[in-house]
Amino acid sequence: MKKIKIGKKEYSLCESVNDLYDIRFPIFLNFLRMSIENIDKPLFAGKKQKAEEWLNKAMPYNAVKEFLDYGSSINLDQVNITGLSMCFSLICLDNGEDQSNIDETFLKEKLGKMQKDGLKRGIVEEQVSSFIKASPDSFGEYNLIAELMQEMKNFSS
Numbered sequence: 208m209k210k211i212k213i214g215k216k217e218y219s220l221c222e223s224v225n226d227l228y229d230i231r232f233p234i235f236l237n238f239l240r241m242s243i244e245n246i247d248k249p250l251f252a253g254k255k256q257k258a259e260e261w262l263n264k265a266m267p268y269n270a271v272k273e274f275l276d277y278g279s280s281i282n283l284d285q286v287n288i289t290g291l292s293m294c295f296s297l298i299c300l301d302n303g304e305d306q307s308n309i310d311e312t313f314l315k316e317k318l319g320k321m322q323k324d325g326l327k328r329g330i331v332e333e334q335v336s337s338f339i340k341a342s343p344d345s346f347g348e349y350n351l352i353a354e355l356m357q358e359m360k361n362f363s364s
Contacts, residue, residue, distance in 0.1 A: 208226050215324070219299075220298060220300070221299075221336060223342045224338075227297070231309055240290070247304055261273065291331055293315075296315070296337070297314065
């Protein structure tokens with residue numbers, strides 16, 4: 208692990224999967240997929256279930272409305288948490304943080320504090336990308352996607 212400073216506060220940063228508790232790895236993968244696909248799978252699953260319930264009641268308009276609501280919720284301007292940000296929250300540890308804590312509310316609150324302290328988007332992208340690159344056996348195609356994202360970033364500069 209290495210140290211990273213956000214504002215005046217110092218955190219420990221997992222550099223590869225060797226630093227990350229196994230319980231956090233599938234959560235990291237889920238948020239990584241979410242960042243790449245731009246899909247909140249748990250929210251989608253909930254909306255899909257509600258839509259099916261409406262269809263079973265022969266109320267197709269309400270079923271379609273569930274999916275329209277889902278579309279609105281993932282495109283809200285005020286949303287300030289992305290899948291990549293949540294990945295960062297998983298690998299950036301507060302002093303004494305228990306890595307077995309995978310509570311999403313806890314992770315979002317920690318991320319919110321880091322954002323208020325001046326967390327920059329470039330740090331999030333750079334550190335998550337470095338974490339993925341340092342763990343090639345664990346990420347396979349995601350490593351390739353991270354490299355392509357970096358190339359696109361360099362190309363647009």
